[in-house]
Amino acid sequence: MKISYSPTPLEAWISHFYRQLGITSPVELDEQRIARSLDIYLIYKEIPSMAYELGRFKSITIDKRLPLFIQREHFYHELCHILRHSGRQIMMPAAFRELQEWDARNFTRYAALPFHMLSNLEFDQPGIIEELSTQFGVTPVLCEDRLIRIREKVLRSAHVTKPNQFLSFDIM
Template identity: 80%
Template sequence: MKLSYTPTPLETWISHFYKQLGIKTPEELDEHRIARSLGIHLFYKEIPSMAYEFGRFKSITIDKRLPSLVQREHFYHELCHILRHSGRQLMMPAAFRELQEWDARNFTRYAALPLHMLKNYDYKQPEILDILSEQFKVTPELCSDRLLRIKSKLSCNPIRFIS
């Protein structure tokens, strides 16, 4: 018997998005590959991370002073802004800016550890967070947050069995 997990629409969309790009394993998750396939210019500079769009020009700049695992998380955050948001945050009301930032943090969890890649792990292993962190190249904290959210969703929903 298995527990049934119903993905959110965003989780489903991200898995579908990656599959369309031919990304099926953690090893294939690569910022340069993703950016190139979307026509996004990717830069690493000693400035705060940001996304920029002007007409058809799109770019993501990642703060290269950050640890590499955090840089990757910043990439997913900024990617969300390009894929899902519009407008200049400096010009918008605080509540709308906060909503976009919440969405980008949520997107980062799913994009960094996509559901279709999480199915073949043994989550009872004591070192699972280190394993996921190493394979997905993100912080153990992000991995922990992702797994806790999955677990809470499983315990909040009535358990359904798949035969």
């Protein structure tokens, strides 16, 4: 089943960013390549994953004890912090820190499975989640979450655009 889907502004931005780097297929999604293009020092160590920025120096440390698929997801999460956030989370109010973490999880879904690489897929084919997991090098859980959100957005859009269908409110 082909779907009609409009990407969010963030999804469109990520696809544009990848295309500028010449990244058009899942095999080209390489953490080293992405980090190098942004002058980010990428480190793999046996410590929790984190992003660090001081002036023009930027680094992402990935916990190398984690499985490779999860390391990749951590990379996208930390990349979001460098590209979209500022401040030290340890010093910010909990609500602001939670907002940044929500944004990083959302960014991870889009960066790991970018819209321009999904647009020609058959979403209802058997084994699609496992196929995406293998192609994109991320966990099946992330792939399933991404597909669920795409389906929900398509269904919401189809529901709202049906002719002669209006929301009504009772006014008391």
